[in-house]
Structure formats: C-alpha cells, structure tokens
Amino acid sequence: MQRPDAATLAQLLAERVHPLVLELLPHGHREGAEWRCGSCAGEKGQSLAVRLTGPRRGVWCDFSSGERGDALDLVAAILFGGNRRDAMAWARTWLGLDDSPVPAIARRAVATKATTAEQDQDEQRRRAKARQLWHSAPTGIAGTPVEAYLRGRGIDLREMGRQPGSLRFHHAVWCGEVSRPLPAMLAAICAANGKMVAVHRTWLASAPDGGWTKADLRAPKKVLGSFAGGCIRLWRGASGKSLSMAEPGESVVLAEGIETGLSVALACPERRVLCGVSLSNLGRLILPDTITEITIAADNDTGNDTARKALDAACRQFIEQGRVVRVAMPETEGGDWNDVARQDNDREESNTRA
Template sequence: MRRHSAGQLSQMLAVRIQALVMELLPAGQRDGHEWRCGSLAGEKGQSLAVHLHGARAGVWCDFAGGQKGDALDLVAACLFNGNRRDAMAWAENWLGLSNATSDAPVQRRPAIQEKLNTSQELDKAAQRMRAKARRLWQEGQPIQGSPADAYLLNRGLDLRMLPHMPGSLRFHPGAWCAEVRKPLPCMLGAIASPVGKLVATHRTWIQQTPSGAWVKADLRAPKKVLGSFSGGCVRLTRGASGKALGIADAGSSVIIAEGIETSLAVALSCPEMRVLAGVSLSNMGAVGLPPEITTVIIAADNDGPNNHTARKALEAACQKFADQGREVRLALPENEGDWLDVFKAGQDLKRS
C-alpha cells in the first residue's frame, strides 16, 4: 500500500472538511465560512473556528487555548492528543486509502467524551449568564454626557478627544450590585468574543460625591464582570484604518492593555492605533485576534520588580502571541503604576 505524506493527507482532508468537522466536532455549527464550537473537546461555543472554503479550508484556531493548525492537526488534536502519526493512520482509513474498514465511526477517548458531557452542562449555564449580560447591556444608555462620561472625565479621560466615541461603553442608571443588595449607577463595557459577539458585560459602579463629582463607588469590589469572557476583550478604538477588528488590514497592529481606564489612556495617547482592553491580566494573552493582526503591543502595568506572579503572566501572554507567529512588544511604564498614571502625568507612552 502506498503511503501518503502528512501534507497530502491534510490537503485531502481539507477537500472534505465539511464532512470531517461534522464527524469530529458534531456539536459545532456553521458560522459564515467557518465551523464554530467551544473547544477541541467539541462542545458548543465560539472559541474554535475551522475554515470551510477556499485556500484556507481546514485551517483552524482555538482562540481560547491558543492552538492552531491544518486539517490533519485537527484530527490529531481531537482524537490523539496531538499525535500526528496516529492521526495519519486514522486519516488514511477515513479517506478510504487503506485496506482497513473506512466506515467505522469516530471513537473519542473516554476522557474527551466525559469532558464533552460536562462541557454541555456548563455551556447551558454559560448561555444563561450570557443572556443576562446581553440584557444588561441592552438596558444601557449612550455614554456621552452621562455620569459614566463624567466619571471618566474626572479621571482625566476625555472621550471627545478620541476619533470616535467608543460604542463599547455605556451608562446604566441602576445596575444591581450584590455587595450592597441594591442597584447603583454603573459604567458598562461590552466584552466581545473573537467574532465580535457580546459574551459578557463589564461593570464599574460609580457614585456622586457631595461636591457633584462622579467617582468609583466605595465598594470592596467596584468592578465586576457578568458572564464568561475568556478570549474576549472590550474593543475601544479602531485606529487609523477605522475598520472593525474582524476585517482588519493585513499586517495590522494592535495595543492590548488591561483595564478599561488604562486602555483609554493608551488610546488617547496613540489615537492612530487600535486599542483593546483585555479586562484582566490573565486574559490579555488569551484575547482572540484575526491572522491579519501581525504585531501585538502589550501595554502592561508596572507592578514592581517583586511581583513575580504578574511578570510570569506577562511573559506567558507574550509567548502565546509569539507562538501564533506574531511580533510581540511589551510596553511598561518606567515607574511603578499603569499607563493611566503616565497619561495623567503628561508623559508619552513608550514602547519597548
């Protein structure tokens, strides 16, 4: 029997990619020119995307896990813990190129199937939480001229200085706060998935001082996220191109900062750049980006030389984007603090 190379098998699998994804990832669904599911375990969701047509048929990326590859890699990742040799044997069988029976169903490893069952239950809860986050967002009001706008202005962030008012920010006059068990005024931030769908809503509760100024609410946790946001981000500015993230020009750059206020400070300092808020340090490296984004600048907080946990998280974030084949730069303030501190001090954002 003639053996086929990995490249040949990948190409043949790509030709039949629609049948392949339905067998490997049956809980997924078509989304335009892609097949979408939650992860390589096969549960429902959006984090894993497989191209179905054209020259990129079979190319896939798990935005949450940071893995990617071709059609053969997909077989290896789904069924054989990444073992390409086993995947090649399976592919020859599935494609009818070997003497073995070719119509045998996919046999997922028990651990994979158990994970699939558990993930389906978790996905139902995540869907309910996502629906609540969307309802909260829909209740929000335009931020311009609102108390949330005044809160940002009080922090030195004038949204009117941006090329466009961020559509990802809103004001809610009374979002429920479990800490005090009553609704409080709140700034909302839309956290979008890699495909641009709202998956969670960031809340910053605010209050008015006796002098009339709007400040962050006096709470143990004045900032919280409603919904699961792994891989998502708050899309603040589009940069000079003015194009949405999903249709960014090839060779584009992006700046990813952590919190909304810090990211706005970066956006005001660099109006020509696309700026995203990663929401949390642990999520910065997981933010899903299209392949057209080839340069990632991580505008991180300077937590000091003794915060080894933060440093490791930053190194991991940089490595994830580097593993995706992107150029990565890390920008840190010279002194301890974040880029909002630098912006308010009237200094320029420096990139390293």
C-alpha cells in the first residue's frame, strides 16, 4: 500500500484538527473558529492561532514570529523543529495509517521529548528576536511619541531629571492583530543577572489632539519572549546603582504595569521601582538578598478573586524569603496608581485655571 504524501497527510490532519490541537497544544483555548495559545511552545496566550473550521481548517499562524503553515507544518514546528519528514512519520502513526503503530505511552514520551527540545529552540529564537528588536530602536525617548504618550498618562519624565534606560521608541513594530507594523513603546525585561530576556511592547497611535495614546487593539500590550522571574527596571532610586548592586537594607517598589511604576517613581523618586509585567509574575521575581523591604504598588482589584490570590501568593513568597512586605492600594476599586496620579494632575490644573 502506497504511503500518503505530505499534502494528503496535511488534509487528513486538518479533518481531525480539533483532537490534533488538544494533543499538541493542550494548554490552549478556543476562541470562535480558532485555537489560541502563546506560541509553538504551547504556553497560554494569544499569538498562535489554528483554524478549526471551514475550508481553512488546520491552517495556523504565529503572529509574533511570522511562522505559519498547514496542519502538517504545525506538527513539524511543535514536535520536530520544523522537520517535515519526521512530522509525516508521526502523522501516519497518529492517524492510524502506519502498519506498526507506536503505543500511546511511547508516542507521548517521544512527543514530550521533542516538544521540550522545540520549546528550548523556540525560546532561543524568541529571545534573539527580542534582542534584535530592542537594538534596532534608538536609545532615549526624549521628544519621541513614547514621551508624549506617557505625558498623556500624567507622567512627565522631564520632572524626573533623567529618563529610564529600560524604555525605547520604535517607529514600526509588527502587530499580528492588524497584520502590519505600528509604532510602539518598548521596555526591556531583564533576568536577575541583568541580561535582557524579553521585550514588552505597547503599540501606540496618534490622537486627534496631536498627542499619543495606546493603539485601539484587543491586546495593545504584548511580550516577546519568556519573562518568568524577570522585570523591567524602571528607576534606580536615590542610590543610582544597578539592581545587582543594591545596598544592604534597601527597599524597592514593585508595580504590575509600566505606567503605574513610572507614576510611583515620579511621586517617590528616592525609591527603586521595578515593573513585574504581570501580577502572577511578581512573586517569581528574583531579587538580591540586600533588598529587605518590598512595597507592592497594587491595582485595586479587590473584586477579582484571581488577582487577589495572585497578590496574596506574591506577598507570601517574599515573606518566606525573610523580607518585610507592604501593599499600597488605591481606594477606588478597579483603579491603579497611574489613575491616582492623573486625577491629582487634573485637580492641579483645575486649581491653576481657577
């Protein structure tokens, strides 16, 4: 019996695309006619989309990396580092077309081993892309749309005397949601050793009044690369020293978002301020032992059980490390410290006009 060719295998896989994505990307989720996850590594997220229905079922695209293809290409990308020949052998077995089927447990073991190797390769590629994107942007944000965007959020960096080196402006960063490049604010996410591991992107758009705002997107903020345990080093505080050179007994403010962190730095320039990128990542941050006191500038998400649990988990983690932990939270439910800063600015402007 003649073995099916690549096109036939791709078609057969597409006809069973739903069980296929459950097999290959179990941590993904369905959104309408698509299966979504972070990347071919299979982590939770939105960047990778696989079509589940219609004439294009089985077709996929990783909007952050630009990789795309049919269902057979998906198998190759996830399990075999892009090797279609190995993917064809796997597909024949998975579809039950091979005369000597691999037992399910053995097949899973092979897939797990291949997936682990692919995850490592994929992360290396993403990290390289993040660094390439970062280094392609000019240093300094003075006079750029980033400075204008932050000023529109009540953050005038000119008042701080210097600008965070962790922020840059890029005039054209690819946005998968609209399939074209857009201007963006970039933020470097660094590991404990100070090396950049990922880039945070905030896509921007010009406003009718001449200012700049977040782009009108479903997801105007995304991270390129894995950032677990890393952070954006927004402000060095009074010492002016790098995080690794933090002085014994030093305190630090941790914020979830960039705008919140910069608002705190503007109000308390003597404090070191770090951005954890996400609430779930705060408790994973690897900080020097010299930092003995932590203030978490938390958003007021008291009505969100998930957020509350993540905040509690971060506090417990730091307390178990022997650090003093305080939580500073705005009074208004659903608000953050950037909202507070903007309200204060609005009141000052009103008093000035009066």
